[in-house]
Amino acid sequence: MQELTVQCELCPKMCLIEPGQSGECRVRINIDGVLRTVVYGFPCSIHVDPIEKKPLFHFLPSTKILSMATVGCNLHCKNCQNWEISQANPEDSRAVFCPPEKLMELTKQYQCPSLAYTYTDPIIFYEYTYDTAKLARDKGIRSVLVTAGYINAEPWKQLLKYVDAANIDLKGMSDDFYIRVCSGTLKPVQEALVLAKASGIMVEVTNLIIPTLNDKPEQIRELARWVKVNLGGETPLHFSRFFPRYKMRHLPPTSLKTLDMAREIAISEGLHFVYIGNILSKTGQNTYCPVCSSLLIERSGYTILQNWLKEGCCPDCGKEIYGVWK
Amino acid sequence: MTRRKFIQKLIKAGSAVIVGTWCLVRKATPRKFVRAIRLKKYPGSLRPLRDVRKQSKWSG
Numbered sequence: 198m199q200e201l202t203v204q205c206e207l208c209p210k211m212c213l214i215e216p217g218q219s220g221e222c223r224v225r226i227n228i229d230g231v232l233r234t235v236v237y238g239f240p241c242s243i244h245v246d247p248i249e250k251k252p253l254f255h256f257l258p259s260t261k262i263l264s265m266a267t268v269g270c271n272l273h274c275k276n277c278q279n280w281e282i283s284q285a286n287p288e289d290s291r292a293v294f295c296p297p298e299k300l301m302e303l304t305k306q307y308q309c310p311s312l313a314y315t316y317t318d319p320i321i322f323y324e325y326t327y328d329t330a331k332l333a334r335d336k337g338i339r340s341v342l343v344t345a346g347y348i349n350a351e352p353w354k355q356l357l358k359y360v361d362a363a364n365i366d367l368k369g370m371s372d373d374f375y376i377r378v379c380s381g382t383l384k385p386v387q388e389a390l391v392l393a394k395a396s397g398i399m400v401e402v403t404n405l406i407i408p409t410l411n412d413k414p415e416q417i418r419e420l421a422r423w424v425k426v427n428l429g430g431e432t433p434l435h436f437s438r439f440f441p442r443y444k445m446r447h448l449p450p451t452s453l454k455t456l457d458m459a460r461e462i463a464i465s466e467g468l469h470f471v472y473i474g475n476i477l478s479k480t481g482q483n484t485y486c487p488v489c490s491s492l493l494i495e496r497s498g499y500t501i502l503q504n505w506l507k508e509g510c511c512p513d514c515g516k517e518i519y520g521v522w523k
Numbered sequence: 524m525t526r527r528k529f530i531q532k533l534i535k536a537g538s539a540v541i542v543g544t545w546c547l548v549r550k551a552t553p554r555k556f557v558r559a560i561r562l563k564k565y566p567g568s569l570r571p572l573r574d575v576r577k578q579s580k581w582s583g
Contacts, residue, residue, distance in 0.1 A: 202553035213553055225559050232556035239565045243572065244579035251583060264579060268567075278582035288566040295572065303575060316581040324558055343583045352557050364583075475582075 201230030207323055208271045208348050209385040221380075222321040223286055224269035236267035237325045239292035241282050242316055243300075245307045249499040251315060251343050252435050252474050254484065255520030256362045256399050258494060259501040262341060263309040265300065266316030267292065267325065272345050273380045274368070275444040276407055283317040284443075297329040304338050311361070315343035323352060330359035339521075346389035347381050353389055354396070362399040362521065364435075365390050369404075369411045370419045378410060387427070394428045399521050401433040403474075406451045406459055408439065414462060421463035421471075430467045430487075431519035436460060438475035457481065470519070484518070486511040493518060 205212045205220045212220035214227040224236045248262045268290045270283035277283050282290070295303075304312055312333055319326040319342050330340040339361040346365040348356075367386060368379055375381045394400045402424055406412050417436075424432055436459040438451045456473040460481055463471040469487035482496040491513040495503040505512050509522040 202550055204553040204555045205559070206555050206557045207559075226562070228562070230554060232554075232559040233562045234559035235562045235566050237561040239567075239569075242579060242581060243575050244581075245576055246578050250578070263575075264583075266581070282581065286567075290567040291570045292565055292567055293572045294565070294569055307575065313583075315583040316579065324561060349557075 201227075203227045203230060203232050205232055206349060207352055208320055209382065210271055210347075220271075221273075222269045222271040224267065224321055234322065234324055235287050236269060236292070236322050238294060238296040239267060239287075240265040240295050241268050241285075241290050241292045242266045243293065243295065243303065245309060246313070247499040248311065248313075248341075249496065249501070251313055251341065251364050252403065252437075252472070253341060253362060253364055253399075253401055254435075254472060254482075254494070254496070255401060255433050255470065255518070255522075256341065257310060257339070257521060257523070258504060260311065261307065261309045262311045262313045263300070263304045263307060264313040264315050265295070266314070266319075267322045268317065269321045270318045270345075271321050271347055271381075272318070275378050276405065276439060277443045278440065279316050280443040297325070297332045300329055301332060301336050301338065304333075309338075311339040311341055313341040313343055315341075318344050318347070320344055320346075320348045323348075323356065327356055327359065330356070334359050345379075345381070346386045346393070348385070348389055350388060350392060353392055357393060357396040357398060360396075360398050362401075363393055364401045364403055365393060366403050366405070367420060367424070370416055370423065374411060378407075387423070391427055394432070399519075400428065401435065402428070403435040403437055404459075405437045405439055406455060407445070408448050408451055408455070410448075412451065412455050412459075414458065417459045417462045418466060421466040421468055424463075425467045430469050432468070433470040433472065433519070434463055434468050435472045435474050436463070438473070440475070451476075453478065486514060486516055486518070488516040489514040 268285040342363040473481035484494040
């Protein structure tokens with residue numbers, strides 16, 4: 198029994214793990230022929246963030262969200278902004294002991310109506326995420342996933358039952374990009390996005406624009422079209438600014454001009470709520486009514502300057518705006 | 524070679540083939556898991572909870 202290889206079927210990598218070894222995520226380990234998670238209840242980071250930082254612009258705006266992560270990730274993006282924790286080995290890291298019940302206490306203590314599984318990827322601490330989200334549902338606390346969506350369909354469907362909102366990365370529109378930059382593939386991510394939207398949770402999409410790799414107008418148009426056709430025009434799309442980090446320090450940060458261009462293309466493709474992030478912009482973070490173009494929410498960075506929404510509707514034309522507003 | 528020695532060699536060779544095949548089959552048909560079982564001891568070091576109120580430096 199001790200020499201049995203195990204296969205982890207959580208994510209599309211389907212890692213074959215020899216005894217004493219871990220999967221690609223570094224946190225799921227074969228011990229005596231049984232798959233074990235070493236990070237359950239041991240987050241490396243817990244903080245209270247503004248929900249706009251996730252980014253989520255259509256979910257409980259201007260509220261605080263308790264945000265946590267363990268080390269590890271099933272992708273290895275060369276541009277990772279959080280590589281110090283996402284690409285860390287658990288044995289080299291420092292964590293706090295914080296079981297799901299303690300996370301519930303913290304959300305209450307810091308008056309957070311929601312809890313985010315974020316910073317690295319909640320997929321790799323699946324069992325911890327699942328149990329916490331289930332408990333949170335019982336306690337009336339909403340659960341938010343910030344993820345690359347690289348997960349197999351069955352465990353994803355099970356998890357989505359206890360999730361209220363998600364920001365899912367769509368990093369590029371080709372397998373080649375996913376393979377070269379992220380060590381993943383595109384199709385599972387697209388499937389995860391469609392499943393998430395179909396499950397009824399509130400979905401926002403983020404695309405990090407990396408100069409020379411995925412910043413061509415035709416690439417952006419293809420991505421926007423895919424979101425419109427498969428997720429719907431009401432799905433918020435965030436174009437994020439790239440900063441040179443980890444194994445991509447040779448590329449410049451994304452310019453405001455490129456981000457503005459991407460936003461214009463996505464709007465012209467029929468997406469109603471397109472935002473730019475990781476950069477200050479006069480209008481790129483505001484929400485406008487898709488029918489009458491009235492300014493609905495004015496933002497500056499993570500701060501909401503004005504919110505004119507009335508019961509989730511445009512005060513001028515009454516159009517219901519996609520989102521969870523209270 | 525006597526008949527007895529021949530049969531002994533045959534049994535040894537047959538056993539080796541069976542054991543080898545068994546090992547290969549076990550490798551080729553791993554135990555499959557979706558859910559992992561929680562390990563109660565963290566392999567890294569533990570620290571006290573602090574700075575929760577402070578906005579994270581991490582993206583996301």
